Amino acid sequence: MADVAKLILGEKQYDFPVRIGTEGNRVIDIDGLFERTGHITLDYAFANTGGTTSKICFKEGETGDLGWLWYRGYPVEDIARNCDYLESAYLLIRGELPGAAQLAEFRGNIRRHTLLHDGMQTFFAAFPPHAHPMAILGSAVGALSIYCHDALDVSDPRQVELAGCHLLAKLPTIAAFGYKQSIGEPFIYPQNELSYCQNFLHMMFATPSEKYSMDPDFVEALNTMLVLYGDHGQNCSTTAVRTVGSSDVNLFACVSAGIWALWGDLHGASNVTFLNMLEHIREDGGNLEKYLELAKSPNAKFHLKGLGHGSYKNCDPRARFAQGIFHRLLERHPQRDPVFDLALKMEDAVTRDPFFVERHLFPNLEFYSGLIFRIIGIPKQMFTALFAIGRLPGWIAHWAEVHDTENRRLYRSRQLYLGPPKRAFIPLDKR
Numbered sequence: 001m002a003d004v005a006k007l008i009l010g011e012k013q014y015d016f017p018v019r020i021g022t023e024g025n026r027v028i029d030i031d032g033l034f035e036r037t038g039h040i041t042l043d044y045a046f047a048n049t050g051g052t053t054s055k056i057c058f059k060e061g062e063t064g065d066l067g068w069l070w071y072r073g074y075p076v077e078d079i080a081r082n083c084d085y086l087e088s089a090y091l092l093i094r095g096e097l098p099g100a101a102q103l104a105e106f107r108g109n110i111r112r113h114t115l116l117h118d119g120m121q122t123f124f125a126a127f128p129p130h131a132h133p134m135a136i137l138g139s140a141v142g143a144l145s146i147y148c149h150d151a152l153d154v155s156d157p158r159q160v161e162l163a164g165c166h167l168l169a170k171l172p173t174i175a176a177f178g179y180k181q182s183i184g185e186p187f188i189y190p191q192n193e194l195s196y197c198q199n200f201l202h203m204m205f206a207t208p209s210e211k212y213s214m215d216p217d218f219v220e221a222l223n224t225m226l227v228l229y230g231d232h233g234q235n236c237s238t239t240a241v242r243t244v245g246s247s248d249v250n251l252f253a254c255v256s257a258g259i260w261a262l263w264g265d266l267h268g269a270s271n272v273t274f275l276n277m278l279e280h281i282r283e284d285g286g287n288l289e290k291y292l293e294l295a296k297s298p299n300a301k302f303h304l305k306g307l308g309h310g311s312y313k314n315c316d317p318r319a320r321f322a323q324g325i326f327h328r329l330l331e332r333h334p335q336r337d338p339v340f341d342l343a344l345k346m347e348d349a350v351t352r353d354p355f356f357v358e359r360h361l362f363p364n365l366e367f368y369s370g371l372i373f374r375i376i377g378i379p380k381q382m383f384t385a386l387f388a389i390g391r392l393p394g395w396i397a398h399w400a401e402v403h404d405t406e407n408r409r410l411y412r413s414r415q416l417y418l419g420p421p422k423r424a425f426i427p428l429d430k431r
Contacts, residue, residue, distance in 0.1 A: 009037055023058060040414045050234075052242070052405070056092060056397050057231040061312030069317045071230060072096070080321055085196050085226040086110065089168060089393035092230055093400070113169035114190035114199065116177070117147040124181050133385050134263045136178035137171075142256035144170065152250045154403060163251040164396045171392055172196070175385040176203035182381070197223045200389075205377070217332055218376045221325050222386075225369055228318045229390025231398075232311070237261040237268065237391065238398050245399045246411040258395045259388050268387040271370030272380050274306035278339045278346075286338060288345050296355050306367035307350060308360060315362050322368035323347075329375045343371055 003018035005028040014037055017029045027050050034040050043049045061067035069076040072091055079088050083097075090098045090106050098106060123143060127136055144166060145152060151163035177187050180203075188203045197219050206212035232238070240261040245254040262268035281291055294302040309316050330340060347363055350356040373383055402408065 007037070009039065012037075021058075023060065025060070034414070040416075042416050046239075046413075051239070051411070052234070052402075054233070054398070054401060055095070056401060057233045057394065059233050059311055061309070061314055061316070066320075067312040067314050067317050069232070076228065076230075076317055077321055079230075080224050080227045083227060085223050085390075086168075088227045088230050092393040092397045093164060109165045110169045110196075111192045113166050114173055114192060116170060116173055120147065121187075124177055124187070127178075127181055129182060129184055131178075131182060133175060133178040133182055133381050134259065134388075136181065137175055137385050137388060138256050138259040138263070140174045140178070141167070141171070141252055141259060145250050145252040148252065152252075154248055154250060160251065160400070160403075167251065167255055167392060167396065171389050172200040173203060175382065175389060176200060178385070179204060179379075179382055195219070195223075197226070201376075204382075215333075217329060221329055221372055222376060224325055225322065225372060225386070226390035228322060228365065229387055231391070231394030235267070236264070238394060241395045242398050242402050243411040245402045246409070251396065251399055254399050255392065255395055258391070262388055262391065263384055268384040268391075270305065271366035271373070271383050271387075274366055275339065275370045275374065275380060277305045278342050281342055282338050286342060288342055288349070292346075292349055292353070304346070304350070304361070306346075306363060306370075307356065308362065309364045312364075313360050315360075316364050318365040319363055319368060322365055322372065323363065326368045326371050326375075329372060333375060335375060337374075339374070340371065343367075 003026075004015040005018055007014045007016065014033075016033070019027050019029050021027070030041065041049070056072065058070040058073075059068060071079050071088065072095055074091070074097075079091065083091070086107055087098065087103055090103060120140065120143065123140065124136070148163065148166050151159045151166055153159045173190055180187050186208055188206045188208075190199050191202055192199070194202055198214055201214050201219065201222065202212055204212075234242075237258040241254045241258040244257040245251075265273050281288060284290075291302065291304065294300050295304045309319075347367075350361060350363065356362075369387075370380075370383060373386065374380075378386065
């Protein structure tokens, strides 16, 4: 007999089924709770609530010494080690690893759509020089629905596929154009004979007067980081994409919503806050020990950035992989940068100090991603745009899953109202 959870309200008992996931994770299925009992659950920030089932990503970080992260059943380490970004994207979006012919066709479809409509030149020109690249990215992706009018019908599989191709192809172009706009340099158009990551670095750093020479180590590191960003379950930005997508709006609008959610310091911008912290410590004399002790003080308002993760009570598998990339890059490309010296000291200290070890405050993905991007030469204001490019395949996959769900419905959570009771209106002359 299947397990059930029993809810007792007064003298009545209600049974709700317990469902078991692929890897044994268990949930109490309370679908129909309000209709049957007249009650809802209160779960702040949905920390204990599963709003959907999914076949895309599995992560486990509550038990054991190491965390797990799988893309469609494959450990993320295997994907990062063996696949480039577009092969990983195919897996997340289509559900299976592609054959050689499928991958070649997928790459070709994306390559054909890297250019932006020329009318968007005026769109970029309208932004002031100080505009943040993420503001430009979110706005421009929403504007794609104007220019990609042949990819808006959410009920047409061909148009949905085309919308995904447009986004995968154009997001690096938009991000690079936004950066060029912010520094006052001319746009560099995509070169489709280059690989995905080569093309992005070319558009970022080349100028009409000087060709950009790409270091293969940097190209490989950027590719791997984008793969590691590919998906991470029902996080803030993915939930935004799924929620907006449930209204049947086009994919461009939904990805734009994901970009806005990702921009926050508590989500996609956390590697920026980590580097800002290291730079502050450097400017304060470089005394890392002072800040380690501040973080350990019971009354401290200071918290070390770049440590721990809400989804992993142990080690983030992506961070383990990114750690190797960071150390290899630093070995091959030595840096005269005190920020890297501070990062290495902090990495060593928190992995030895019982205070941090016992609390599982290990360096997370954002600890290493910011350092890797800094070595490559990518400015801090572009870090979150790179996160968005990496997370894009996951967003597309989750948007599609919302539309393929059998019991599909509009996302609409309930609330517990704690405001004033009903009261009589007071005319303006008597207030």
